[in-house]
Amino acid sequence: MKSKLITAAEAVSRIPDGATLAVGGSLLRRQPMVFVRELVRQNRRDLALLTWATTLATDMLAAACAVRRWDGIYAGFFRLGLAPNFRRAVQDGTIETHDYSESAMVARFRARAMGLEFLPNRAMLGTGMETKSPDAVKRITCPYTGKPVLALRAADADFTILHGYAADEYGNVQWPIVRDSDDIDQMMASSSRRLFVSVECIVPHEEIARRPALTYIPHTLVEGIVHAPRGAHPTATDGFYDEDEDALEDWLEAARAGRSAEWLDANVRPLADHEAYLAKLGGEAALARFDVTEREYA
Amino acid sequence: MDVAIKVTACTTEELMIAAIAAELKDGELGFVGLGTAARAYTLAVGIPIAAARLAQMTHAPAFSIYWGNLLTPSLDGIPEATLQDTYTRWQAAASPVDVGYKIDMVTAGRFDVSFESAPQVDRYGNLNITEIGEPDAPPKVRLVGCLAQTEHLAFIRRPIIVTDLSPRAFVERVDFVTSLGHARDGETRDTLGLPGPGPELCVTDKAIFDFATPDGAMRLRSVHPGVSVEEVLSLMSFAPVIDSEVPETPRPSAETVAIIRNDIDPHGVLMTGSARERMA
Numbered sequence: 063m064k065s066k067l068i069t070a071a072e073a074v075s076r077i078p079d080g081a082t083l084a085v086g087g088s089l090l091r092r093q094p095m096v097f098v099r100e101l102v103r104q105n106r107r108d109l110a111l112l113t114w115a116t117t118l119a120t121d122m123l124a125a126a127c128a129v130r131r132w133d134g135i136y137a138g139f140f141r142l143g144l145a146p147n148f149r150r151a152v153q154d155g156t157i158e159t160h161d162y163s164e165s166a167m168v169a170r171f172r173a174r175a176m177g178l179e180f181l182p183n184r185a186m187l188g189t190g191m192e193t194k195s196p197d198a199v200k201r202i203t204c205p206y207t208g209k210p211v212l213a214l215r216a217a218d219a220d221f222t223i224l225h226g227y228a229a230d231e232y233g234n235v236q237w238p239i240v241r242d243s244d245d246i247d248q249m250m251a252s253s254s255r256r257l258f259v260s261v262e263c264i265v266p267h268e269e270i271a272r273r274p275a276l277t278y279i280p281h282t283l284v285e286g287i288v289h290a291p292r293g294a295h296p297t298a299t300d301g302f303y304d305e306d307e308d309a310l311e312d313w314l315e316a317a318r319a320g321r322s323a324e325w326l327d328a329n330v331r332p333l334a335d336h337e338a339y340l341a342k343l344g345g346e347a348a349l350a351r352f353d354v355t356e357r358e359y360a
Numbered sequence: 361m362d363v364a365i366k367v368t369a370c371t372t373e374e375l376m377i378a379a380i381a382a383e384l385k386d387g388e389l390g391f392v393g394l395g396t397a398a399r400a401y402t403l404a405v406g407i408p409i410a411a412a413r414l415a416q417m418t419h420a421p422a423f424s425i426y427w428g429n430l431l432t433p434s435l436d437g438i439p440e441a442t443l444q445d446t447y448t449r450w451q452a453a454a455s456p457v458d459v460g461y462k463i464d465m466v467t468a469g470r471f472d473v474s475f476e477s478a479p480q481v482d483r484y485g486n487l488n489i490t491e492i493g494e495p496d497a498p499p500k501v502r503l504v505g506c507l508a509q510t511e512h513l514a515f516i517r518r519p520i521i522v523t524d525l526s527p528r529a530f531v532e533r534v535d536f537v538t539s540l541g542h543a544r545d546g547e548t549r550d551t552l553g554l555p556g557p558g559p560e561l562c563v564t565d566k567a568i569f570d571f572a573t574p575d576g577a578m579r580l581r582s583v584h585p586g587v588s589v590e591e592v593l594s595l596m597s598f599a600p601v602i603d604s605e606v607p608e609t610p611r612p613s614a615e616t617v618a619i620i621r622n623d624i625d626p627h628g629v630l631m632t633g634s635a636r637e638r639m640a
Binding site for chain 1: 401428429445447448449455456457458459460463464466467490491499501502505506507509510511515536537538539540547549553554
């Protein structure tokens, strides 16, 4: 094993305009914001996103005019409402959407992880999704029952960005024992071609080796590990910190008013890196109040 | 006192909770979604969870739910739906390694009942949570996507739609089919070979509907106390099938109302999006 520690800026510099990008997390949890803010800083364009239930990551990239296509199960802001920038861009035709239900998106990622071109699925038969994406959803006949099934094309991401919990420098990423599992980050990792993971903490390899069953992303899948404490801010990382509701509302207020471009110019683009971002928020003194009470990692 | 005039005062939500709880059977597994904000949270999460708990406390002690990725979460003390860590530490029987396992359970037919809400519902129980507008053009209004609602209607034995009645929501034909009801454009569940029978009930704030008609069209099953058939029709953009006699939705007993208020949701957490209006 060799060290795979890199900076977010290095990781993002390897992602070209036009790339297809799988983006991890679910709802207000573990949105890979360190990479997203870096994509904004480096002015990436024409990305095609593959997501599970996405919130701020997709809305911020939409605000930065970085997205041409989105495939996923949900884009909104959970209990805080809809995703204003994403919504506007879809409604004015700038972002093309390809909707999938949960089992369909799972099938697409599993197909790629298994090295298949497609997997069959019945959930979307007769729905609007079946006809909306003819390049990736084709009705075929089951060779055993003679009934219709949908062949769903494998989700083939050029790059995958995830925010995780703890890792060693080699890229073995572990989850805590008490965590949320309402996402498909592991599946996205298994189906990735080039995977970058930001994590809350870097721990010695001996810590990882003690409990290898907690390693949900093995080093062999990882191209780069980025040390980014509070890297999902303002969304939550379960087991570490809660979401920052005021910051999310601040984003949404600007977004609803059509001022997100200015917001990014003021709060993302001028900052050198994640460290500068945290410092602008007031550093640990201001952010420690979001910490959860029972943490497995110091 | 004459029994006929001894009427229990209850909110519309309490009536809906009791009506849904009556449909839940011992030993069954139900799927409760995540819900979103305000009223949508009450409809998609609050009312179903309260109904599940009521069923557990009365006739169906072994009724289980799957919520988020938590199987059989403790409903003794329902956490306040605020920050993430509350969900992370909500005690439950199981939380499988990822959400793919849960959706496998749905497509393999292991769920009995589910609860759905949607901004558009049509005559055949098709649901739309994806987009409003004409096909082959950018949508007029982009909604949230699909989540697992598509699977619920395709595979679960008795999906129950829980939505407020309004002409904007109850449309002749949904703009986009996120989740297939009983028929669309000549295709039926039979011709598609979908395993589940399709939506069973539609519980609203004014009336309850089912789909017990030869072609699976929506039928008015009962109207809530104090609501007329005319009022129901005025809140729909299509006319459901109406039998000559339309019964009244049964009122919950005083005991049931007391359980909901005192034991299930004493702090009103589940009903954050409720008007708390009391029925006569």
